[in-house]
Amino acid sequence: MSVPRLVYDDDCGFCTFVVSHALELGEFEAVGFSELAEDDDLRARLPDDYEECMHLVTDTAVYSCGEALEQVTKRTGAAGWWLTAAAKGLPKYPEARETLYHWAADRRALWGTFARHDSLSNGNGST
Structure with missing residues (x-):
């Protein structure tokens, strides 16, 4: 099987920050x-x-x-993966997961003031 591809907004410093950590962990x-x-x-x-x-x-x-973020945390063993695994059995879990994802994504400029990378520098993906 080939390496999974993580497709992201490379114009977003917070998104690049998140992807850089995924590359470090998986x-x-x-x-x-x-x-x-x-x-x-x-x-x-x-x-x-x-x-x-x-x-x-x-x-x-x-x-x-x-769902993509959930799969990344599952594949990397990142902190909190167990929480998503436990939550999967709850009613309306997929809707709640997507609502939370979009709530956070709609505020990525704010998150980027605290954590951002302007490019990937570890050689595991794009620059």
């Missing part, structure tokens, strides 16, 4: 939105509104928004 190929014009096959697998959130693309599936 094996992913980072692909910024600005790079999608160079990869028609990958772009074709993404939803039409792909710029609304991050995506994790594997050989067999595309996970978007909160």
Whole structure:
């Protein structure tokens, strides 16, 4: 199986910060939105509104928004992965996950004042 591709808004400092930590914790190929014009096959697998959130693309599936973040935490063993695993059994969990993801994403400029990277510098993905 090939390395999962983590597609993200590389114009967003907070998004780049999050992806850089995912790369430190797990094996992913980072692909910024600005790079999608160079990869028609990958772009074709993404939803039409792909710029609304991050995506994790594997050989067999595309996970978007909160589900993508959930998959990243699961695959990296990042802090809190157990919380999402436990929450999956709760009623309306997928709706709550997506609501929380979009609430945070709508405030990424604010989060970027506290934590941001202007580029990826570890060589595991885009720059």
